[in-house]
Amino acid sequence: MLYYLLRRAVFIPVVLLALTLMIFSLQMTLSPVQRLAAYAPGPEFLKGGNDQIAALIEKYGLDEPFLVQYSDWLGNVLTGNLGWSETARAPVADALIDLFPATAELVFFAFIPSLIGAIWLGTKAGVYLNKGIDHAIRIFTILGWSFPVFVFGLMMLMIFYGTLNWFPPGRLSQWAEVVVAGEAFTRYTGVNTLDALLNGNLAVFFDALRHLIAPVVTLTYVNLASMTRVMRTSMLETLRQDYIRTARAKGLPERVVQNKHGRSNAMLPVVTIAGMELAYMMGGVVITETIFDYHGIGRFAADAASNLDFPGVLGFALYFALVLVVINLVVDLLYPLLDPRVKLR
Amino acid sequence: MTVLRYLLRNPLSLFGMVVLIGFVVVALFAPLLAVPEPYQISPYDTPRAGFWAQPQPPSGEHPLGTTQGQFDIYYGLVWGTRTAFKIGLGVVLISVFVGVLIGSIAAFYGGLVDEVLMRVVDVFMAVPLLIAAMVLTALLGKGLVPMIIALSTFGWMNYARVVRSEILRVKELDFVHAARAYGTGDLRLILRHILPNTFFPVLVLATMATGSMVLAASALSFLGVGTEEGYADWGQFIAYSRNWIVGQGDDPFAYWYTLFFPGMAIFLFVLSWNLVGDALRDILDPRIAK
Numbered sequence: 157m158l159y160y161l162l163r164r165a166v167f168i169p170v171v172l173l174a175l176t177l178m179i180f181s182l183q184m185t186l187s188p189v190q191r192l193a194a195y196a197p198g199p200e201f202l203k204g205g206n207d208q209i210a211a212l213i214e215k216y217g218l219d220e221p222f223l224v225q226y227s228d229w230l231g232n233v234l235t236g237n238l239g240w241s242e243t244a245r246a247p248v249a250d251a252l253i254d255l256f257p258a259t260a261e262l263v264f265f266a267f268i269p270s271l272i273g274a275i276w277l278g279t280k281a282g283v284y285l286n287k288g289i290d291h292a293i294r295i296f297t298i299l300g301w302s303f304p305v306f307v308f309g310l311m312m313l314m315i316f317y318g319t320l321n322w323f324p325p326g327r328l329s330q331w332a333e334v335v336v337a338g339e340a341f342t343r344y345t346g347v348n349t350l351d352a353l354l355n356g357n358l359a360v361f362f363d364a365l366r367h368l369i370a371p372v373v374t375l376t377y378v379n380l381a382s383m384t385r386v387m388r389t390s391m392l393e394t395l396r397q398d399y400i401r402t403a404r405a406k407g408l409p410e411r412v413v414q415n416k417h418g419r420s421n422a423m424l425p426v427v428t429i430a431g432m433e434l435a436y437m438m439g440g441v442v443i444t445e446t447i448f449d450y451h452g453i454g455r456f457a458a459d460a461a462s463n464l465d466f467p468g469v470l471g472f473a474l475y476f477a478l479v480l481v482v483i484n485l486v487v488d489l490l491y492p493l494l495d496p497r498v499k500l501r
Numbered sequence: 502m503t504v505l506r507y508l509l510r511n512p513l514s515l516f517g518m519v520v521l522i523g524f525v526v527v528a529l530f531a532p533l534l535a536v537p538e539p540y541q542i543s544p545y546d547t548p549r550a551g552f553w554a555q556p557q558p559p560s561g562e563h564p565l566g567t568t569q570g571q572f573d574i575y576y577g578l579v580w581g582t583r584t585a586f587k588i589g590l591g592v593v594l595i596s597v598f599v600g601v602l603i604g605s606i607a608a609f610y611g612g613l614v615d616e617v618l619m620r621v622v623d624v625f626m627a628v629p630l631l632i633a634a635m636v637l638t639a640l641l642g643k644g645l646v647p648m649i650i651a652l653s654t655f656g657w658m659n660y661a662r663v664v665r666s667e668i669l670r671v672k673e674l675d676f677v678h679a680a681r682a683y684g685t686g687d688l689r690l691i692l693r694h695i696l697p698n699t700f701f702p703v704l705v706l707a708t709m710a711t712g713s714m715v716l717a718a719s720a721l722s723f724l725g726v727g728t729e730e731g732y733a734d735w736g737q738f739i740a741y742s743r744n745w746i747v748g749q750g751d752d753p754f755a756y757w758y759t760l761f762f763p764g765m766a767i768f769l770f771v772l773s774w775n776l777v778g779d780a781l782r783d784i785l786d787p788r789i790a791k
Contacts, residue, residue, distance in 0.1 A: 174621070447743075
């Protein structure tokens with residue numbers, strides 16, 4: 157166990173180094189002037205013309221050799237300075253800390269129902285293989301797997317915003333934004349629903365919830381579909397095992413066989429997949445956040461990427477790698493609890 | 502024969518197969534189905550009927566209506582089929598090639614080589630596909646080729662993993678030892694004796710990935726880093742519908758056609774590849790025997 161953790165701890169910095177080196181070399185394909193433009197907060201910054209540009213390139217070391225610039229950047233990162241992001245108009249670290257609660261809130265509400273739903277639906281489909289329920293669930297999952305998120309999201313907007321005006325885009329209504337930004341409202345976590353409850357402000361709570369529903373449904377549907385597929389396949393394989401036959405032969409009630417012997421064992425691959433899905437969701441649900449105008453990590457990363465805001469992209473990459481590492485670690489530590497046969501080495 | 506019997510017993514798979522063949526036909530006969538105007542430089546540039554912002558509903562001249570900026574939806578969808586095949590097959594072929602190469606080198610030589618290559622895979626897996634592809638397309642410029650390069654750069658890792666684990670399984674089997682004892686060289690051993698065993702798992706993976714790569718590509722176009730303005734590309738056409746989904750006045754569905762037709766095209770295309778991939782897996786994977 158200890159050995160396992162140590163080995164993990166050695167690999168993480170190696171992967172992080174390689175990852176940032178890769179992105180950094182992409183950045184270096186731009187000329188020093190182009191890279192300077194990414195740092196310039198505004199046109200007045202470059203008023204001095206070519207001389208000033210040259211001076212700034214000199215000042216920030218933008219024409220230094222690759223490794224010098226990389227180690228400068230790395231030195232800054234190690235002291236907690238991720239640089240300035242032009243897309244967020246804020247230091248990268250601040251932007252990430254600011255946006256994280258928004259994405260976490262969205263992911264929390266979408267992940268839990270998809271995980272529980274997937275285990276439930278997948279078990280049902282596996283038990284009733286080739287029956288009506290199974291066919292319905294298969295069709296549901298393959299549709300979800302093939303349906304483009306952006307079309308689904310736009311349809312949600314068309315129906316629930318355009319027609320019914322139930323679920324508007326954004327994170328909060330304008331009046332609620334004012335309340336949240338006001339003196340009387342304390343932002344404990346940055347998670348709107350939680351903060352509203354802690355402040356005892358039910359109006360803001362329901363407003364936040366109302367804005368969450370459409371993106372949450374969109375996300376849940378997509379994730380539910382892919383996780384249910386895995387659960388179904390896994391359940392089918394488990395139900396063919398000898399110990400299932402043994403359990404039935406010794407006269408256990410069918411319910412116990414299915415739930416205890418079948419489902420518990422079939423859940424293992426789902427845990428791995430669910431961990432990966434969770435990581436990718438925390439890494440920003442780019443399309444969902446864009447469609448519903450929901451300011452989270454994904455939108456920030458997409459904006460940074462398409463504007464070649466490399467400090468932003470590098471900061472995002474570090475954040476995502478961190479999320480991936482933590483979630484993988486949790487999944488690995490969960491495994492021996494779910495399956496006593498697994499031992500960490 | 503087994504394939505045919507399987508298809509007949511699984512209406513869903515049959516449906517997928519038929520839809521996929523339908524798309525192939527549309528792609529092949531695109532010049533007949535949607536005749537390019539003589540003044541067009543490239544048939545992939547969708548002709549536009551004026552420059553009004555407001556989309557126009559389906560009419561005799563424009564069977565599926567026009568988008569904002571008056572691009573003909575029917576024309577864009579027909580030629581977009583070719584674009585979809587180019588992207589899907591292009592990305593998957595390149596990814597398979599790179600993945601198989603790296604996976605087989607890692608598995609065959611093992612040890613340090615394996616360790617290093619698998620850490621490289623880890624690094625590439627630690628980047629979200631969409632964001633990474635956005636950075637690359639933003640660097641390389643708009644267009645089909647940059648999109649294909651960007652998506653394949655971050656799409657080969659699964660093949661490498663599958664090929665590696667398959668080879669590790671096969672490598673110690675008797676026939677490989679026999680071939681080696683016979684004096685077969687490394688390259689011949691890999692190409693003739695080991696790699697063919699990985700063919701089916703890779704085929705299943707590749708079929709399934711074709712659909713999702715087309716999805717990713719259209720997401721790139723939707724987010725504005727895909728193809729050029731007016732290029733016949735489904736994702737681009739959905740992006741055009743974005744400003745019009747809330748409708749007009751008391752008719753929220755006034756511009757339904759701008760979302761519905763391109764959305765259906767992508768959906769059916771991806772669906773057909775997924776259904777065919779599912780069928781292939783069921784046929785080829787003996788563990789899920791009926």
